Amino acid sequence: MASARGGARDAVGGVVPAEVVAPATAEEVAEVLRSTGGSVVPVGAGTKTGWAARPASCDVLLRTTGLDRIVAHEPGDLVVVAEAGVTLRALQRRLAGHGQMLALDPPEEGATLGGIVGANASGPRRLRYGTVRDLLIGVAVVRADGTLARSGGKVVKNVAGYDLGKLYTGAHGGLGVVVSTVWRLHPLPRAAGAVSLPVTDPAQAGRLAGLVARSALTPTAVELRFAPGGGELVLLFESIEASVRAQSAQARALLGGGSELPTVPGWFGRRPEGPLVLRLAYEPAALAAVLAALPEGASGTASACTGVAYAAVDAGTDLGALRAALAPYDGSAVVLAAPEPLDAAAHWGPVADSFGLMTRVKDQFDPARRLSPGRLLGGL
Template identity: 75%
Template sequence: MDLAGVAPAETLVPSTTDEVADILRDTTGTLMAVGSGTKVGWAAPPASCDLMLRMTGLDRVVDHQPGDLVVVAEAGVRLSALQKQLAQHNQMLALDPPEDGATLGGIVGANASGPRRLRFGTVRDLLIGVTVVLADGTTARSGGKVVKNVAGYDLGKLYTGAHGSLGVVVSTTWRLHPLPPARGAVVVRVADAAQAGRFEALLSRSTLTPTAVELRWDGAAGELVVLFESIAASVDAQSDAAIALLGTGERVDTPPPWFGERPRGGIVLRLAYVPHALPDVLTALPDGSSGTASACTGVAYVSVPSDTDLAALRTTIAPHDGSAVVVEAPDELRDRIDHWGPVPDSFGLMKRVKDQFDPGRRLSPGRLLGGL
């Protein structure tokens, strides 16, 4: 496996935390940890990689306490495998990124989530404990096996979205939820960006409690899916109420096949913005764009043409607290496009954190914003 176009000189597959610690303690070159590799494009390519750690060898579910709705699992555990095990106890980890084979460590590193983020939150909300190996081989732990734990620094939030640049995540502890007994959805055709914005506003201001509100957008029109997961009576009542609220819609038992998927081809961007700016963001997209948006959370994944002026797009959506991060790009563009966009005022703090955790700049060098 190459790492966004960079071929590692050596690959190791550790199977214990101690092995990871020994490797980092004994290695002086640059290093990058990956799981199944489904999201290696979700940041800038590394400046170099002497050693790649494949974390798939750490694949054990260490502890599951059904009564406490908590599970401890190593970084190489695949989310799909964990969900199957949890389902035997009528439970789930309420994260649903669509990447097939995604591991827990990779999900944390990329801060990956899916449609359920509207109701259950993201990685930062569900991750209650983490064990990491620092650049010098020291093992650090934060959080615990209870949902409320405030002792020490919250390393879980720091490592979420860090793409392995501050240390290697080896174990994760998660808050779980019961599996919903019933589900149903309302599907609505969306004529234009203005109507998409009106539907988003109506749903956000209502007393309905959908699990997800997802919009598929083809550049001029789209389709909205409002998903409800609860007891059957609640699903029925809320579905009917959503149709009455929006003035249109069709009830379905299962969301359409595109639900929760990310677009492919061209340059794929992760857009973030204030939710009420949805119509402005859709209008700002260049011709030929398409994708999906979690309409009530202000997150979208869109494919834009390879010749898109990313700087201009970022400038246009910036007044809406908007950002556009590259998560996929053609090979010929990957090394010469700006993956992250403008450096924020907090960049100085980011550099100090990097210097504290990885003073030698050996871990995933150059992957983060500003070349960190």
């Protein structure tokens, strides 16, 4: 197992680890957790370490990139088993040879499966296929005491045991180290096409997204790019050629115009870049109100029919005021990137009513609070 002293390039939220380890097997991960008395922060390729708050401490940074085997692929069952360090890109290349795909498309270059699970990352195709919680059907984790635990199995309709995969999704390594994953797959679409329409203001964007959501259209994704002065709404259709053509024509008629494109524009599915980047979640019907609540100069993208947006705003933005403005729409604003590392309160915002339950879950899975300490909501 590779091991080295931590340095500035290994820092998580500005916290430099004393040691960096890269286990190659689940057994080596278990040995690290059994032999380490201090704090352990698990990471994958490090593409989304800013998505959680800065850790309270980091004695050991545990990289899962050494767990890089695709263990099994059952094309007839549309299921694949892959270790946590396998990159999404490598997995998609392997699956494409069989005409299949994992229907997740977060844009972070080099993202690993374990990191995607830990951050609950997704992209535009969430509209049609769902998120990690919908596609992850099994998981193997090493608990804080070094115990290896498994949940789910290698069939889509598995009802054995507790669905722990959903619990570990979005936990940022705070409940255990994900070492292996089992996924439900989909066939690669035979054809694709897009419809693009310019939008001038939040009200128009909200109206158009509402028309699509209430229609009989079945787009794979509906993405909005917004910026001062206007933006663009893009509908992606993936199916057989005849269906793509027919739905594209119906979309143009519904929206009152637009252009048909052979593929999506370059910004499609990308996160914005800026001094302060936020992930917004809200009631899908409140898209117009949420965009209007953003500070002047905000830009970004929104999955227009799912209630998720990513916004780049000025570093001096009053996050408390913005969160208060989003609250009537069941909205939240979580920091993904900031000029300086933030504590949990500033990073996540107000704690939810379920925080007591979250605390009890953390205490059951990590009673000494050694795993990713302080990174979760409320500083758990």
